[in-house]
Amino acid sequence: MKHPIIYIQAGAGSRTHAAHFVQLAGGHLRVVPNMPSAIRTLDASGDPRPIILFERRTRKIDLQNIRLLRSQYPQSAIILLTGTLDATERKAYLEAGTNSALRPDTDAATFDRTIRFITEYAFRYKPVHTAQPRLTGFRMPLWKRSFDVLASAGAIVLLSPVLLATAVAVRLDSPGPVIYRSKRVGSNYRVFDFLKFRSMRTDADSRLREMEELNQYAGQQPQPKAARIALDPAEVERLIPAIDGQGLLVSDDFVIPEQEHLQQVETEQRNAFVKFENDPRITRTGRFIRKYSIDELPQLFNILRGDMSVVGNRPLPLYEAEHLTSDEYIDRFMCPSGLTGLWQVEKRGGAGKLSPEERKRLDIYYARHLSPLLDLKIILKTFTAFIQKENV
Structure with missing residues (x-):
């Protein structure tokens, strides 16, 4: 892929299709769980034209986040991952700065065609839509x-x-x-x-470590990250039916059921808060x-x-x-x-x-x-x- 592809999940508790898109992209895709992680990843990439796969959540939060992405990365391509949209929703998402949309269960041919269109036409020949100033994120008065x-x-x-x-x-x-x-x-x-x-x-x-006995908030030790599974297509495919709607979080080199990850993060952060x-x-x-x-x-x-x-x-x-x-x-x-x-x-x-x-x-x-x-x-x-x- 000539441009980095970032997949922004809809957040904790939602069923994610990230593993499916990782396979469609041949592993050349970075999955992030939220907007702060997305912005750090996009800034670190240094590419002014990233491709952003944005998983739909709710209209209010989606439009706000898409406007923010468009204002911060005006040359990016934002692809909304969603099911059916009515005419009003379609207009709102386009005005916020979305370039295209894909179904969460899209097939490989459609995905490849969309990415090829973005890289060979939208980026190269057609100026990417720029949101009006009223659609940007917070601006200091x-x-x-x-x-x-x-x-x-x-x-x-x-x-x-x-x-x-x-x-x-x-x-x-x-x-x-x-x-x-x-x-x-x-x-x-x-x-x-x-x-x-x-x-x-x-x-x-x-x-x-020398002062653990002074810690007012000492908590339980975090469990080993045994739930992590190496990012192998066969393993991912095997795990999907077994997670019973929890969703998968996909990193560069491993996947983990979302609920397992949230429990680990909660324990680690509780132990990290030292007073x-x-x-x-x-x-x-x-x-x-x-x-x-x-x-x-x-x-x-x-x-x-x-x-x-x-x-x-x-x-x-x-x-x-x-x-x-x-x-x-x-x-x-x-x-x-x-x-x-x-x-x-x-x-x-x-x-x-x-x-x-x-x-x-x-x-x-x-x-x-x-x-x-x-x-x-x-x-x-x-x-x-x-x-x-x-x-x-």
Whole structure:
């Protein structure tokens, strides 16, 4: 295949036909479970003209995701995998940016003909449909971006002595880089380097095993990945009738029943969430800058370069974002990531600890009600409640 082919599944719980299309593509197809994984894979490929097989789920979520794909990868070919569409649905999917459609059980001849048409005609001779601006994903309002640039630039200048002093203190307290970088998912599922002053020792991760007895959330050990089966056409064909509607997740070199995979991921993530009282991995300087949120100040540079906004939803680690791709949660990514946000001020303002579900609902509320007045209220609350009282 001259262009990468990406298969985006409809999400957990849906019956997938990914294994069928892997066989049709002769193995030259990458299956991903959700939009964040798709965007990372498409960005990593570096090909401006990928072929995207998009498995239909529900109209609302599909149109939103297709518009996002079209805005981020305007030269891509998006093929909807679906059964029958009525005239209204067909028009909506085409306007969102879909190029063609295939049945989930399509035969090899039809698949080859469609791919050949895309590569030999649509890409080469005919400009791929470009969605109108109104169909793109989230776009930063001018008022918000203007405030972000002025506020972040001004804060960097005013706080430059604090930034410099903190950098020196971090470097003198323990060996290692001054800035800690981690990959986070922001608006439109875009991944960027999230900046903080380093507050832990550089060997923090390697010391986790030595401190398991301190872990408040120690869980069961993940089971060996025995459910993985080598990606062999005969094995895939044999497994399909036996999975009883669970669906298959297909990677580059193995397949696994979807339910088995979800159970493994849940166990691994539960064990990966480590929280310590008086965590000994935190340096003396780190404990101080965490208490007063000074470790967050490098995110002013994230704001200045457009990765984040002053106010928004906190950018999520990759593993968390991959679990929030259903209809009810996608709205939280349709607004900017922020240095502060609605659930942060609710928590710090005296509402106590919020459950993960409460945080998600507040994120969704902010995304749907974004306005200058709401941003102003959050900023004022942040100034009056910036000291964290948790010694964690």
